[in-house]
Amino acid sequence: MSRWDRAALEALDKADPLAAFREQFQFPDGLIYLDGNSLGALPRRTLARVEQTVTQEWGEGLITSWLGAEWITAPRRLGDKIAEPGELIVADSTSVNLFKAITAALSLRPERSVILSETGNFPTDLYMMQGIAAFSGGRIRAEAVHEDAVLDRLGDDVAVLLLTQVHYKTGAVRDMAEVTRRAHQAGVLVVWDLSHSAGAIPVGLNAADADFAVGCGYKFLNGGPGAPAYLFAARRHQAQAMPVLSGWMGHAAPFAFEDCYRAAEGIERFLCGTPPILGMAALECGVDLLAEADMAAIRAKSLQLGRVFMDLMDEHVADHGFTLVSPREDPRRGSHVSYAHPQGYGIMQALKERGVIGDFRDPDVLRFGLTPLYLRHVDMLDAVLAIRAVCETRAWDDPRWAVRAAVT
């Protein structure tokens, strides 16, 4: 008899303090959505808010809505809901914010030359480092070392360390406080990418003495496709860190239309262009909804979903060639669980046809995002049963999936 039979899982769902949140989201009938770590689901409240933004604020208020509907303060208002007030703004994409955060950190360590990261970090993190190095004309070097070698590489030539708190592929959690402490000992500033952690695990930027951070609005914040991203800069750095992307919205007096850039005093100096208001409106709904949930409960349920999922995989598909990629130990695991399988791509396509959506990452990794706000414990069982059915029927072996789609 399985520990996680349907009755046991239904009992967990009944006792789940977050269970009511599921009703706050729209879902296609019968779908098991294990990809909230790539694109979060749609909060039901979002449509009305976006409609209001379009028809009332834009259509009726027109230009006056920059003040009248508080568009102009949206980057800071949303930021104050995500982190400590005055330390985070919502703006641009994660990639652009990576550029801002890395160059801001470089401006605080002018005598140092290396941007350090780990191989296998999310590609855009590495690419943005490389772009900065290429543009610097040899002044700055981008260096990525094996994840196990990062701390040993911290030396007095390193200006900035760029790491992701929860790894996009493996779901492994970095100890933000300990890594930051080690980096600071070496005089190195740290930029944390929170894309797979904010909204999924307690982050604790100031408890970890974090310097800079960036992250994504469309995963666990449920802000919608291509939602605006965010940038955190610790208050102690704000006055000295110089924005390279010195756009008018980061100016001390944007509407004075001066010829010379003067950075705004606080976190607003990391704004650049005009804020994307439709995206902001949708993101605010996701952020508000998340704020109604208890983060400790989110973390507890996320870990439990992970344990249940891994137990069920052990029980039902042990003989089918899956290798666990994610850490099994709770403290080291984020909110998604990944497995490697030689037929990973085909398996994921076959699962999608059966109404189980996860995603695939080259070369062979299946990712299953376990989002506590809208998943039930019984979904873990139904997902694993679908995986077993795919394996037992070799449904991955389908000519339609012989050529991989460019977007996975």
Place this chain on the structure above:
Amino acid sequence: MSRWDRAALEALDKADPLAAFREQFQFPDGLIYLDGNSLGALPRRTLARVEQTVTQEWGEGLITSWLGAEWITAPRRLGDKIAEPGELIVADSTSVNLFKAITAALSLRPERSVILSETGNFPTDLYMMQGIAAFSGGRIRAEAVHEDAVLDRLGDDVAVLLLTQVHYKTGAVRDMAEVTRRAHQAGVLVVWDLSHSAGAIPVGLNAADADFAVGCGYKFLNGGPGAPAYLFAARRHQAQAMPVLSGWMGHAAPFAFEDCYRAAEGIERFLCGTPPILGMAALECGVDLLAEADMAAIRAKSLQLGRVFMDLMDEHVADHGFTLVSPREDPRRGSHVSYAHPQGYGIMQALKERGVIGDFRDPDVLRFGLTPLYLRHVDMLDAVLAIRAVCETRAWDDPRWAVRAAVT
């Protein structure tokens, strides 16, 4: 008897080949909206498209909509609707695209060191230049000279000239073809800011042999508040121009998740982060609507609206202290007309209370945007009569406007 009495203007409206477009936009009752050069009005079709994007594509399609709803190709699809196919992408903000275009041009002129512009250019253009220079560690200099001195300053130290085709404050048009020709003679590449020209006047990038251009989606393209912006790079430059903002969406194989950046072959190399889908959906409605209109008709009506407006200002408020800031000659004037007035700020506030919306730019400029797709010739008369009423009653003299709002 005035040349432009109401009957004459109504006759012009009756004969207007663009008259039917007005019905394609939503407006508050009775409002005369002369600020489409700051935020374009709402196309009626936009709401349904945004609703579909939210509820169907995001809510039902979830992650599969990146391919299924063609989100991933939106930056290029919209770009192909705005310019020649393969030379323009829609992405990020104008400010961020300025950074991309300037640094791309710099990468093509590595032996030169100056980014040149004119004083009084739109602030974010100047600020982005200054940020690049500051980050370059002395390698690059940002220099702004008087508008009359720009062409004489073109020398073999200048890598990039950054100019705006239609000036944000005065509405003056730069001769793109002639300036570009002069710049190329000196070996200088040009980045054109089209924010106040695209959708308002014929641009003709390739006819002018343009190198790079950027512009804004929320003015004459009617894409909504903070709509995505765009970047043009002439095909001949694409293979050599290196993106500094080298994000994953500009990679040759974004979903191969490689550690090293390899720029995409074509215009896609200037993508950076994940595209903002809600903003893209709204912008596409505005772009599609604009594409249904004849650009020559738009230009002709825009100029006529300008002539009518200036004639009426001469006739009705000649004694009230307004100084025309915009060029009176048609070829040199864009799609907005500006006047200086010592009481400019108060006058604009009083006009807004009377249902006439323009905007104010420091220190004393009133801007009146004359957008041909949704304005009537009679609106010019009603607007000028409102201006006269404000002047005759000294309605600018109101304690509510003693302190200027931070956002104007």
